[in-house]
Amino acid sequence: MIIQQKGKFTMSIKEINIVGIMKQLIDKKLTMKEAGVVMGISSRQAKRLLRRFRKEGEKGLIGKWRGSGKTYKEDFKAKIMLIVSEQYKDFRPTFAAEKLYELNGFKINRETMRQWMIEGKLWKGKKRKIVVTHQSRARRSRIGELIQIDGSPHDWFEGRAPKCCLLIFIDDATSRIMHLRFEEAETTLGYFRCVKDYVLQYGL
Secondary structure, eight states: OEEOOTTSOOEEHHHHHHHHHHHHHHTTSSOHHHHHHHHTSOHHHHHHHHHHHHHHGGGGGTTTTSOOOOOOOHHHHHHHHHHHHHHSTTSOHHHHHHHHHHHHOOOOOHHHHHHHHHHTTSOOOOOOOOOOOOOOOOOOSSTTSOEEEEEEEEOTTTTSSOOEEEEEEEETTTOOEEEEEEESSOOHHHHHHHHHHHHHHHOO
């Protein structure tokens, strides 16, 4: 659907939604990855759209989400695919579309070319990555059975002392903090000292 504004450029509902997403990116209410997922594009493409929106405003997005609007007759499509299969079958769709226009005088939208080449088995579309959802691990049943260990470098003393690293031992079953220790940095020797203190206090 296209929204008509008197005396102004027109925007589709989809383009209006994209403008909203761009504004959320600028306000840091969305990450680039989240915006890409919402729009069905990669983070890199979302970044390019944001650059265009910052530079050109809403006008910069007009038409970027619309098809070419052309419908091609089957005999014309067959003619184009014959040329592509004979001269450009090893080309990527974008490059094939460029050469088709440059050398043969036929201007075909690169997305249309991609679809036609996939249909003609001259190009294999990229497979979408399968997102594997890992089930949450159940917590251990008894205290001391599993200790989670982590280090957090930070200016813990707010300038009153040098920056250091806080090493922390957390019990998996209870989320109880079992041990804390400040070290100059997150090192193996620092963890060894923490383990020694822990074992002396709680045993093995």
